[in-house]
Amino acid sequence: MFTEPPAGFPAVVERLLGHGCRRVLDLGCGSGRHVVGLQRSGLRTVGLDISFSGLRLARAWLDEGGQ
Numbered sequence: 001m002f003t004e005p006p007a008g009f010p011a012v013v014e015r016l017l018g019h020g021c022r023r024v025l026d027l028g029c030g031s032g033r034h035v036v037g038l039q040r041s042g043l044r045t046v047g048l049d050i051s052f053s054g055l056r057l058a059r060a061w062l063d064e065g066g067q
Contacts, residue, residue: 005037032058
């Protein structure tokens with residue numbers, strides 16, 4: 001399972017925040033590495049995926065506080 005966002009992720013977050021974004025939809029969120037990273041950055045997120053097991057992993061990770 002991927003647990004860290006890619007190297008350019010902080011720049012994407014900065015851009016989203018700079019444009020006034022406060023909510024993000026992550027289509028194809030998988031196990032949630034981007035959803036968790038976005039939540040940690042203060043954005044409200046919704047993750048959608050076709051994989052129920054991926055969604056369960058993402059939900060568990062978020063329930064643990066994204067740690």
